[in-house]
Amino acid sequence: MSIIKFDQVDVVFSKDPREALKLLDQGLARPEILKKTGQIVGVEKASLEINKGEICVLMGLSGSGKSSLLRCINGLNTVSRGSLFVEHEGKQINIANCTPAELKMMRTKRIAMVFQKFALMPWLTVRENISFGLEMQGRPEKERRQLVDEKLELVGLTQWRNKKPDELSGGMQQRVGLARALAMDADILLMDEPFSALDPLIRQGLQDELLALQKKLNKTIVFVSHDLDEALKLGTRIAIMKDGRIIQYSVPEEIVLNPADEYVRTFVAHTNPLNVLCGRSLMRPITDCTRINGSQVCLDPGDDSWIDLADGNTITGLRQHGAAVDLQSWEPGQAVENLGRRPTVVHSDIGMREALQIRYHTGNKLVLQENNKLVGILGDSELYHALLGKNHG
Template identity: 55%
Template sequence: MSAVVQIENIDIVFGNNSNKTLELMDAGGTRDNILSQTGDVVGVHDANLQVNEGEICVLMGLSGSGKSTLLRAVNGLNKITRGKCLVRDGERMVDMGDCDEATLRHMRTHRVSMVFQSFALMPWLTVLENVTFGLEMQGMSKKERTEKATQQLKMVGLDKWADKKPDELSGGMRQRVGLARAFAMDTDVLLMDEPFSALDPLIRSQLQDELIELQERLKKTIIFVSHDLDEALKIGSKIVIMESAKIIQEDVPEQIVLNPATEYVEKFVAHTNPLNVLRGNSLMTPVAELEVRDGLHIAGDGVSLKLNGTILDKAFVDGNEVSVLKWDTNVNIDTLPKDVVLLVPLDISMRDAVEIRYHSNHLMVLEKGGECYGILGDHHLYHALLGKHFGNDEDAAA
């Protein structure tokens, strides 16, 4: 995958004694210690991050962790004290911390756009004029920018509100205008600084869904700041967790939940909803770990499996052969026979797996390409719901 944003050893210091502060940072000084000695605030400390084309990278952490500070370095709003922030511009990479005003203006106009938490709409302009404003700065003709802005407003369901002023819209609608304005710019990188945090939970969830749907169509590279882990797990293809100005873990959502790197991260994930992130291959008991008795793999609950290599040949419940059916989202669970073993995708979502178990008593065998990898039953799902999908070996074996 090709990098669109490359952050290399970035330090950001706010204050007038950056040279002394950098020395203290290199010596392992804490933020509080540095503040007391120099009066400077360490915003970001030695950050390294690569964001690839088409990714939604979510920066998260507690207030003051440095996530918004790092985000704003990507479009040059925060000055980089040391290190590089490279953003792709065609065939070259531009260092946003070391470029002239003309290049910075070009990058902000054509390569990087931003959606703010406070909407940042101009109250004296109509909805349509707010969306066309950035396009006018790009030098686009009035006819072309009106057509493009109208198309973007239609995409977010606001084309009938084009002539209204921002104060005539709800908070959720105004945030949609902000999204339309950012997407209309057609930049490679979209920066979103807690854009949904001021909204009601229902509207927030709806806009998250809409962002995911838009991303599936537009394939932008998005860096999204959030303090809400459930939001991060829902929309992010990569999550970066920050603490005290440092990146402490970077991984795909499922691995953040399954393998928290520190106690700080573990506390973050302790109360998250596993239904939204975990998948069957993380919850299952692998076939290789099943007891084999008289040529059969014992799956529990009276179920045993006869395998031909890695292919499921037959299934038995209490010694009686039962059907093996392949499940997909089009299957009506309520019409399945009582005794049946289901073949389900290896990466089935936990939500789908719970739905299957809720409507039936069917054991699930996880497969990919016809090969069986493991089994999934009630105790796997209970462990995940109780937060025991990560931890020590004793927890895993319980």
């Protein structure tokens, strides 16, 4: 079951959006509707599902509708048409037409938000800023203190607890905003361009910290960004938006390798595939490899190299020119320089940088496996195609 589900959501910034919606149905574009009605279309026919534990990045240029869509989730923007379901305690609550009491409950218990400009109260200390939402929830003082201390430690600000926001750097202020949202103990975290106002190095550091925190906390995060590199780094899945519409919604590898249209392709053209792609997205699947008797897979025709398989595609050995050759394995963190000049078995989620290094040092193709079963081969053809922004063929 999805945690958040948008179903044909339209957002028109007007108390009476009927005329704009009628023109939308007639196929008119945003500028024409604005000219005819004076009404702004923020989001048009948005449909996507977000699963538990995912980081969904809404990505696009200024005015693309990404923040407008995000703010529907906690009711800051009104859904003009369509449905927006958020799961809570096994039930699907439609934010588009829920009661004020249900919306208040979702905002205080289910959904927390981190803003772009930190939104800290300058007259309160770090501790008091983080505790503010807990007071709104009516939590006892002892419980509040414990939760605040836990979140301060989590974001590395324990020693700054009694400082005011103007005594902190921008990156530290953003950590306070994150700690405040985490203290609410909400499963859903909305982040509206939280790092965009920060210097590049601080921004990269906070991205890394967010990913590390996510491994511990497993929140469902909806993250708005106008930076594709940031989206590709953070996103489990990415929705690329333009003019209020979702152009493509997919995993990072799919967006890089198979952009939906020229608009997405233009974004991807400036992206370094080394930071995005993994072995699984590059490999030649075992189904596309030459096989003999179902138990031998050709690794390299030029070297007359064959992988021997048992039932279930479990690797049992390697032969070159009829002679047995030892396969070697590589695990993350292992020094590539210590590998020998022979084929290497790696996990299918290996990053492209590591794959290129192993190919260079060993002079041989990579053998990719999952659950100790052969799933594909990674060689020069696949790596070159990926670097050129194409899938293998």
